[in-house]
Amino acid sequence: MDDPLVCVVDDDDAVRLSMSLLIETLGLPVQSFASALDVLADEEALRQAHCLVLDVRMPGLSGVGLQERLSRLGHPLPIIFVSAHGDVPMVARAMREGAFDFLQKPFNEQVLLDRVQEAVQFAAAQRAARGWLAEIQARIDSLTARESDVMAGMVAGRLNKQIAEGLGISIKTVEQHRARVMEKLQVDSLAELVRLVVGVGWSAESKNGQ
Amino acid sequence: MDDPLVCVVDDDDAVRLSMSLLIETLGLPVQSFASALDVLADEEALRQAHCLVLDVRMPGLSGVGLQERLSRLGHPLPIIFVSAHGDVPMVARAMREGAFDFLQKPFNEQVLLDRVQEAVQFAAAQRAARGWLAEIQARIDSLTARESDVMAGMVAGRLNKQIAEGLGISIKTVEQHRARVMEKLQVDSLAELVRLVVGVGWSAESKNGQ
DNA sequence: GCCAAATTTAGCGATATCACCAAATCCGGC
DNA sequence: GCCGGATTTGGTGATATCGCTAAATTTGGC
Numbered sequence: 001m002d003d004p005l006v007c008v009v010d011d012d013d014a015v016r017l018s019m020s021l022l023i024e025t026l027g028l029p030v031q032s033f034a035s036a037l038d039v040l041a042d043e044e045a046l047r048q049a050h051c052l053v054l055d056v057r058m059p060g061l062s063g064v065g066l067q068e069r070l071s072r073l074g075h076p077l078p079i080i081f082v083s084a085h086g087d088v089p090m091v092a093r094a095m096r097e098g099a100f101d102f103l104q105k106p107f108n109e110q111v112l113l114d115r116v117q118e119a120v121q122f123a124a125a126q127r128a129a130r131g132w133l134a135e136i137q138a139r140i141d142s143l144t145a146r147e148s149d150v151m152a153g154m155v156a157g158r159l160n161k162q163i164a165e166g167l168g169i170s171i172k173t174v175e176q177h178r179a180r181v182m183e184k185l186q187v188d189s190l191a192e193l194v195r196l197v198v199g200v201g202w203s204a205e206s207k208n209g210q
Numbered sequence: 211m212d213d214p215l216v217c218v219v220d221d222d223d224a225v226r227l228s229m230s231l232l233i234e235t236l237g238l239p240v241q242s243f244a245s246a247l248d249v250l251a252d253e254e255a256l257r258q259a260h261c262l263v264l265d266v267r268m269p270g271l272s273g274v275g276l277q278e279r280l281s282r283l284g285h286p287l288p289i290i291f292v293s294a295h296g297d298v299p300m301v302a303r304a305m306r307e308g309a310f311d312f313l314q315k316p317f318n319e320q321v322l323l324d325r326v327q328e329a330v331q332f333a334a335a336q337r338a339a340r341g342w343l344a345e346i347q348a349r350i351d352s353l354t355a356r357e358s359d360v361m362a363g364m365v366a367g368r369l370n371k372q373i374a375e376g377l378g379i380s381i382k383t384v385e386q387h388r389a390r391v392m393e394k395l396q397v398d399s400l401a402e403l404v405r406l407v408v409g410v411g412w413s414a415e416s417k418n419g420q
Numbered sequence: 421g422c423c424a425a426a427t428t429t430a431g432c433g434a435t436a437t438c439a440c441c442a443a444a445t446c447c448g449g450c
Numbered sequence: 451g452c453c454g455g456a457t458t459t460g461g462t463g464a465t466a467t468c469g470c471t472a473a474a475t476t477t478g479g480c
Contacts, residue, residue, distance in 0.1 A: 087314075088296040088298075088301050088312060091312070092301055092312040095301070095302060096305070096311065101302055102302040103298075103302070104297075144427080146426075157399025157400065159465095159466070159467095160467075169427085170429060171429095172431090176427085176428080179469080188367070189367025190400055190401060191404045192367045194401045198404075198405055199408075354455085354456060355456090356456075356457060369435090371435090371436080380460085381436095382461090383457070383458050385438080386457085386458080387458095388438095389439080
């Protein structure tokens, strides 16, 4: 369910086919699309996709348009643009927006293969990291409101006494919550907790204030 | 000593002058160079530089060549390329290597100004972050070998007893070092220490092993 | 209204940490 | 050989944390 998939998008049937065949020589599964909208419609493919090989100029939604849509969906996916009509501003814009590369047709086949391989590798690493963050985030989300409050105090380096004072509750209660936080986060030291929590980009803006 | 400086590099005197004058309308100090090598030779300018406006095609060292040199020197500096002869592979390469933008001549003056302003702002933020990291790193470097060992244990979440056991010393010694670590790092809680230390990308590869 | 979960508080004993103190030893440089 | 910093160990008392158990109260949903 997490196999790398390469999606090729080009409105030219011949080009699409030849690129697909070429990339398949890497041993990677390839799915091809005739338009950018077809890609957006295929959620399954988007989930599996580790790399997008995208023609810039296409009828309907352009390659750059698709890039923008995906970006807005918070769907970080390495995109390799391929174009015969690329001009400087277009390339610069695409790259600024995070494109993985921009190749000009006719391109060297080996270059495309190399870039695709790099992109897939990059995406795989990115997915692994994302999965780990999601796991941690899930643990944090499993905390109750009060437990979150206490965790904030712990990460801030406050003593139980100070946390209790800040929340207007007794030290014993804080101890109780503290123990449950450690349990739910599956850590057995404050240091581990802090590393976990700062690792997911936590700061103190979830839903607590004290 | 940390004033933003914009460096303009172009072998064409007229272009160099007009770009310099244009950028100066932003109220930023500008220094212009006729060749890439001149920039590399001016260490003072490189220190002050918050942004490089660089012609790609120049006799001697090219703009891309300069970018590569600076990159190898570990000198992260936002570079805005300006070129009349930009082709797709060149732009893609420059952007992949971290260029801030790539503008084609003749360019819209306002676009250049906007990008320069963004780049300077970016560089300023980057410098601030770098300065902070350097400050923390200096504190960590001021630790003695043994103190570093103990700090590693603290960040790893080990108890003083375990650290002592691992290092083959008494708990009392660990407590002593621990106190000095907190003092030197200027923190007053373990949580703060961990945040500081993981913030500088520390992991356990400095010079300790236990 | 009842049930389940969340929140709250408590006691107790074992451990750990903290903040002082003082001092012996070791090692490299002048 | 002497000096200073680094490393080491010890004492003592106050505080804090940990792990366990137990239970009262509140809250929200069926």
